[in-house]
Amino acid sequence: xxxxxxxxxxxxxxxxxxxxxxxxxxxxxxxxxxxxxxxxxxxxxxxxxxxxxxxxxxxxxxxxxxxxxxxxxxxxxxxxxxxxxxxxxxxxxxxxxxxxxxxxxxxxxxxxxxxxxxxxxxxxxxxxxxxxxxxxxxxxxxxxxxxxxxxxxxxxxxxxxxxxxxxxxxxxxxxxxxxxxxxxxxxxxxxxxxxxxxxxxxxxxxxxxxxxxxxxxxxxxxxxxxxxxxxxxxxxxxxxxxxxxxxxxxxxxxxxxxxxxxxxxxxxxxxxxxxxxxxxxxxxxxxxxxxxxxxxxxxxxxxxxxxxxxxxxxxxxxxxxxxxxxxxxxxxxxxxxxxxxxxxxxxxxxxxxxxxxxxxxxxxxxxxxxxxxxxxxxxxxxxxxxxxxxxxxxxxxxxxxxxxxxxxxxxxxxxxxxxxxxxxxxxxxxxxxxxxxxxxxxxxxxxxxxxxxxxxxxxxxxxxxxxxxxxxxxxxxxxxxxxxxxxxxxxxxxxxxxxxxxxxxxxxxxxxxxxxxxxxxxxxxxxxxxxxxxxxxxxxxx
Amino acid sequence: xxxxxxxxxxxxxxxxxxxxxxxxxxxxxxxxxxxxxxxxxxxxxxxxxxxxxxxxxxxxxxxxxxxxxxxxxxxxxx
Numbered sequence: 200x201x202x203x204x205x206x207x208x209x210x211x212x213x214x215x216x217x218x219x220x221x222x223x224x225x226x227x228x229x230x231x232x233x234x235x236x237x238x239x240x241x242x243x244x245x246x247x248x249x250x251x252x253x254x255x256x257x258x259x260x261x262x263x264x265x266x267x268x269x270x271x272x273x274x275x276x277x278x279x280x281x282x283x284x285x286x287x288x289x290x291x292x293x294x295x296x297x298x299x300x301x302x303x304x305x306x307x308x309x310x311x312x313x314x315x316x317x318x319x320x321x322x323x324x325x326x327x328x329x330x331x332x333x334x335x336x337x338x339x340x341x342x343x344x345x346x347x348x349x350x351x352x353x354x355x356x357x358x359x360x361x362x363x364x365x366x367x368x369x370x371x372x373x374x375x376x377x378x379x380x381x382x383x384x385x386x387x388x389x390x391x392x393x394x395x396x397x398x399x400x401x402x403x404x405x406x407x408x409x410x411x412x413x414x415x416x417x418x419x420x421x422x423x424x425x426x427x428x429x430x431x432x433x434x435x436x437x438x439x440x441x442x443x444x445x446x447x448x449x450x451x452x453x454x455x456x457x458x459x460x461x462x463x464x465x466x467x468x469x470x471x472x473x474x475x476x477x478x479x480x481x482x483x484x485x486x487x488x489x490x491x492x493x494x495x496x497x498x499x500x501x502x503x504x505x506x507x508x509x510x511x512x513x514x515x516x517x518x519x520x521x522x523x524x525x526x527x528x529x530x531x532x533x534x535x536x537x538x539x540x541x542x543x544x545x546x547x548x549x550x551x552x553x554x555x556x557x558x559x560x561x562x563x564x565x566x567x568x569x570x571x572x573x574x575x576x577x578x579x580x581x582x583x584x585x586x587x588x589x590x591x592x593x594x595x596x597x598x599x600x601x602x603x604x605x606x607x608x609x610x611x612x613x614x615x616x617x618x619x620x621x622x623x624x625x626x627x628x629x630x631x632x633x634x635x636x637x638x639x640x641x642x643x644x645x646x647x648x649x650x651x652x653x654x655x656x657x658x659x660x661x662x663x664x665x666x667x668x669x670x671x672x673x674x675x676x677x678x679x680x681x682x683x684x685x686x687x688x689x690x691x692x693x694x695x696x697x698x699x700x701x702x703x704x705x706x707x708x709x710x711x712x713x714x715x716x717x718x719x720x721x722x723x724x725x726x727x728x729x730x731x732x733x734x735x736x737x738x739x740x741x
Numbered sequence: 742x743x744x745x746x747x748x749x750x751x752x753x754x755x756x757x758x759x760x761x762x763x764x765x766x767x768x769x770x771x772x773x774x775x776x777x778x779x780x781x782x783x784x785x786x787x788x789x790x791x792x793x794x795x796x797x798x799x800x801x802x803x804x805x806x807x808x809x810x811x812x813x814x815x816x817x818x819x
Binding site: 524528529531532535536538539542543 | 753755756759760762763766797
């Protein structure tokens with residue numbers, strides 16, 4: 200209930216209701232005033248009407264008196280007189296009847312609880328009845344006198360006496376009737392004047408009441424506006440200011456609490472919303488900074504991990520370089536000593552030759568190891584992507600060109616259109632490099648190493664052709680077999696990358712390696728039989 | 742006339758020794774140095790006409806050792 204009283208809606212409805220009530224009051228007042236006014240006017244009008252009737256009665260009675268007087272003089276004949284008298288009697292009786300009926304109606308309209316008024320009106324009826332009775336008595340007496348004089352002999356009858364008696368009756372009637380009639384008229388006039396005066400009073404009272412109601416309405420409207428409506432507008436303005444501040448993200452609004460009406464609830468809701476938004480914002484900010492911190496930490500961790508990895512990689516490379524140096528230095532000494540011993544023609548030549556060959560093979564294996572070590576991953580992992588075999592071959596040739604040329608050989612690469620193949624470009628390059636090194640080692644005397652590209656069905660080819668002494672058919676079989684049996688490395692001639700490794704690498708990429716000797720005629724690089732090694736790699740689609 | 746002498750610079754005595762003997766077999770006389778300092782002192786010798794220098798020697802390496810000599814010998818190209 201308290202809540203309902205504090206409710207703005209309740210107060211607005213109350214205010215509107217009160218103002219409406221004033222309007223209803225004004226209407227009621229008007230209706231009531233009109234009705235009373237009309238009653239008074241009606242009262243005045245009927246009073247006036249009755250005065251008119253009295254006036255008619257007075258004139259009729261005046262005529263009657265004249266007729267009676269004339270009758271007393273006996274100047275007219277009896278028939279004419281009787282006719283005139285009868286006509287007036289009827290007319291006066293009619294007037295009396297009308298006046299009575301008016302009065303009866305009037306008494307009926309008087310308020311039932313107003314006994315004074317009722318008795319006053321009844322008193323008037325008594326006055327009328329008296330007048331009627333007086334008239335009747337006078338006429339009766341007049342007739343009695345007339346008949347008495349008629350019965351008397353015309354001779355004995357004294358016309359003067361009759362006239363005197365008749366005039367006495369007339370005078371008595373006049374004296375009795377006049378005050379009664381005047382009294383009745385005076386009373387009606389008083390009623391009429393009282394009604395008119397009452398109209399004035401009513402008008403004044405109505406005017407005052409209208410002014411009072413108008414003033415009350417103005418006061419109530421002003422009070423309603425000042426006390427109820429205007430404060431709400433100023434509160435709504437505060438709310439608007441606060442809402443506008445919230446929009447761009449200023450959540451520090453300060454709306455007063457404590458009032459529980461609709462706007463107060465809106466204040467509270469807005470305040471809570473702003474606080475919730477503010478909390479949310481600070482949470483988001485916290486999350487954000489935490490996220491940034493996390494990102495920063497992760498970045499740092501990644502960077503240090505990367506640094507550690509780079510260092511590990513560097514360590515690994517250095518390790519391999521150190522190992523290579525440590526392994527090669529003694530090997531170089533062994534090789535030099537063996538070479539010198541062979542050249543000096545010592546007796547143990549065969550032994551030195553074995554030492555030299557094994558030392559060379561060891562050297563080549565170290566090269567293989569180092570090639571793997573220098574590769575990006577340090578393992579034999581292979582990519583499978585589309586690359587240009589021509590470009591990889593070109594790179595291998597460029598790598599080897601100086602070595603080959605400083606050995607006094609000619610290295611030629613037959614330029615060809617790009618050959619897109621699927622595989623690992625790095626390893627393809629190393630395989631080709633290895634094949635060139637191999638040719639250099641075995642066909643130094645041929646003077647020419649030729650590298651060319653071709654394609655055959657689904658495969659792209661790299662052919663390395665030398666002009667060396669070639670390999671016997673039996674040896675070729677053995678070498679080919681050794682491709683398959685890599686572990687049997689006895690008497691290996693030493694392929695740079697190792698035949699088994701080269702074969703493995705190419706087969707991992709979906710290709711294969713073949714070796715032919717002597718070189719088929721159209722491909723031959725010179726007069727010697729030479730050796731043709733062909734690497735097949737699958738061509739890329741499109 | 743002084744013989745053509747080849748200076749061999751390597752910190753591994755076995756290598757300098759083997760190289761020296763090998764070159765001697767081919768008729769060259771040799772000088773050996775196992776440190777950068779020793780090598781720099783030998784560069785001044787008028788007899789030295791060529792040098793075989795280990796790349797991995799001393800803190801700066803063999804190339805740094807050789808570069809000033811090359812510059813002095815071929816001033817127009819420096």
